[in-house]
Amino acid sequence: MTDVANQPPAEGDDRKVLTTRQGHPVADNQNQRTVGARGPATLENYQFLEKMSHFDRERIPERVVHARGTTSFGYFEAYGTVGGEPIAEYTRAKLFQEKGKRTKTAVRFSTVAGGRDSSEAVRDPRGFAVKFYTEDGNWDLVGNNLGVFFLRDAIKFPDFIHSQKPDPVTFERQVANRVFDFVSQSPEALHMITLVFSPRGIPASYRTMQGFGVNTYRWINARGETKLIKYHWLPKQGVKSWTAADAAAVQAEELGYHTLELRAAIDRGDYPEWELNVQMMSDEEHPELDFDPLDDTKVWPENEFPLMPVGRMVLDQNVSNFFAENEQIAFGTGVLVDGLDFSDDKMLVGRTFSYSDTQRYRVGPNYLQLPVNSPATPPRTNQRDGQMAYYVDEGGENPHVNYEPSITGGLREDQAPYPDEIGPEITGRVTRQRIPLTADYKQAGERYLLSQPWEQDDLVANLVDALSQCDRAIQERMVWHWYLAEDELGQRVGDGIGISLDEIKGLKPLQSQTLTEEDEQRLANLGHNGPRDVSGLVMTHCVPNEHEDKVGDPVS
Numbered sequence: 001m002t003d004v005a006n007q008p009p010a011e012g013d014d015r016k017v018l019t020t021r022q023g024h025p026v027a028d029n030q031n032q033r034t035v036g037a038r039g040p041a042t043l044e045n046y047q048f049l050e051k052m053s054h055f056d057r058e059r060i061p062e063r064v065v066h067a068r069g070t071t072s073f074g075y076f077e078a079y080g081t082v083g084g085e086p087i088a089e090y091t092r093a094k095l096f097q098e099k100g101k102r103t104k105t106a107v108r109f110s111t112v113a114g115g116r117d118s119s120e121a122v123r124d125p126r127g128f129a130v131k132f133y134t135e136d137g138n139w140d141l142v143g144n145n146l147g148v149f150f151l152r153d154a155i156k157f158p159d160f161i162h163s164q165k166p167d168p169v170t171f172e173r174q175v176a177n178r179v180f181d182f183v184s185q186s187p188e189a190l191h192m193i194t195l196v197f198s199p200r201g202i203p204a205s206y207r208t209m210q211g212f213g214v215n216t217y218r219w220i221n222a223r224g225e226t227k228l229i230k231y232h233w234l235p236k237q238g239v240k241s242w243t244a245a246d247a248a249a250v251q252a253e254e255l256g257y258h259t260l261e262l263r264a265a266i267d268r269g270d271y272p273e274w275e276l277n278v279q280m281m282s283d284e285e286h287p288e289l290d291f292d293p294l295d296d297t298k299v300w301p302e303n304e305f306p307l308m309p310v311g312r313m314v315l316d317q318n319v320s321n322f323f324a325e326n327e328q329i330a331f332g333t334g335v336l337v338d339g340l341d342f343s344d345d346k347m348l349v350g351r352t353f354s355y356s357d358t359q360r361y362r363v364g365p366n367y368l369q370l371p372v373n374s375p376a377t378p379p380r381t382n383q384r385d386g387q388m389a390y391y392v393d394e395g396g397e398n399p400h401v402n403y404e405p406s407i408t409g410g411l412r413e414d415q416a417p418y419p420d421e422i423g424p425e426i427t428g429r430v431t432r433q434r435i436p437l438t439a440d441y442k443q444a445g446e447r448y449l450l451s452q453p454w455e456q457d458d459l460v461a462n463l464v465d466a467l468s469q470c471d472r473a474i475q476e477r478m479v480w481h482w483y484l485a486e487d488e489l490g491q492r493v494g495d496g497i498g499i500s501l502d503e504i505k506g507l508k509p510l511q512s513q514t515l516t517e518e519d520e521q522r523l524a525n526l527g528h529n530g531p532r533d534v535s536g537l538v539m540t541h542c543v544p545n546e547h548e549d550k551v552g553d554p555v556s
């Protein structure tokens, strides 16, 4: 006997009934089983225990980075060509070959530093991760919206992220001193900082930002020949950004504006679209370049390495369950299909370990069995069991054989259809050294000079604002770095925080730093080098950036 269980449904109420996870109909979801109406509760109360203990486990560890994000689905449509030639000349990856061929995609956009419920209007790079469910299995292109990264060696990543996260003692957030303490001692971050502190560090919407693979990859054709490749996504919607004032106005009213905005656009049929372009370089060392093509703190100048379109992507479907398809989706840089490969970029190699490692912890060892992660073609492995195993693998004809090799059945190996790749041979001593050609300042300075005037002003204002909150030693070192990048930027930031050229020009290079010959010359002449020559230079951000003013009308 209960208060509600013997009540009939209201007239015309033909909804399905609630059940427990065991499939038992639930007759009373309002009252626990108790001894008498006033308690105490009984321990054999299965329905209550199941409900409460499942609730207690509703959260999985959030991503250690990129915790705040949103996923949409769509398709990639191949052009079949690259640079006017059949694409098969350069890659045998099946998804690219035929003009008009469509492959289902999932895209997760994200911020980096904040927790799962943090504001989406923060200054931060944005993640742009694409999963292609191809006929050869999944391909993940896990990139960002800015084209470069802060670091070039994966071993620095945990320290860098700690500098971005709240203070471990006070849990204060976004402490500029922590960030610039790290950056002042890691000059390879300078190029990325000129982007993150520009308006491009706060996109107006996920639909109006570029995307980049950032790290250098390889393509392989049917003959085994390889090329170095960089990926670029160009939004049909154009590039639009906010200033700190716009972001503050939006954030005051809505923390999840970008998720809502993307979802609403897809709901009303205004499907966002990006064109995928690649840059290509011969797969060898390039001593003629003034940067290392495997260095992810650098872009490849587009006037020398033109963008070549290979297809387009349209997002036309929202998630049907945010947790299942956004929290549990798992991308990784190791997830490639035949015809696509890694480069030797040591950052990329480090990332490739990290993603699936964290996902085995965060989601569980069987994370690839979840529908959103599982490939379009059925996986057939001899991997078995483990936490939350949902037996989905197709076995061979003899299901008893879950090992290989065997003459009694089971699965066989594929026959490699192509010759070994004919990439460069690598020799070298086992060592711990940074790449010889660091060139930490040149592209940072060039980027400043090529930015639009409103972007330059905003960059200076944002740097002055952040550096004003830093210790004097950090401020001095940062002004010294900016002068090495570009005189005008050094002077404007220095003026803004009250540090003159005379006060910093005596600083010695960091002990850990290797300056290029050009850097040495600039240092000898600090503050008097004149503007760099950027005539004819085209960099990733040369797509115009429109200011979307939100101050008067934050959440329209």
Ligand code: HEM
Pocket (backbone or CB within 6 Å): 062, 063, 064, 065, 066, 069, 108, 109, 110, 126, 127, 128, 129, 142, 143, 144, 149, 153, 154, 155, 157, 212, 213, 214, 215, 296, 329, 330, 331, 347, 350, 351, 354, 355, 358, 359, 362
């Ligand atoms: C050594 C450097 C890096 C390491 C160790 C690293 C590690 C990680 C880890 C552990 C996650 C969380 C994954 C998860 O829980 O599912 C993550 C997410 C992500 N990372 Fe990195 N990362 C690195 C560099 C980069 C770079 C250079 C980019 C951009 C080009 C990038 C883009 C992303 C994106 C977009 C996500 C979010 C994926 C999603 O939406 O689920 N990361 N990274």
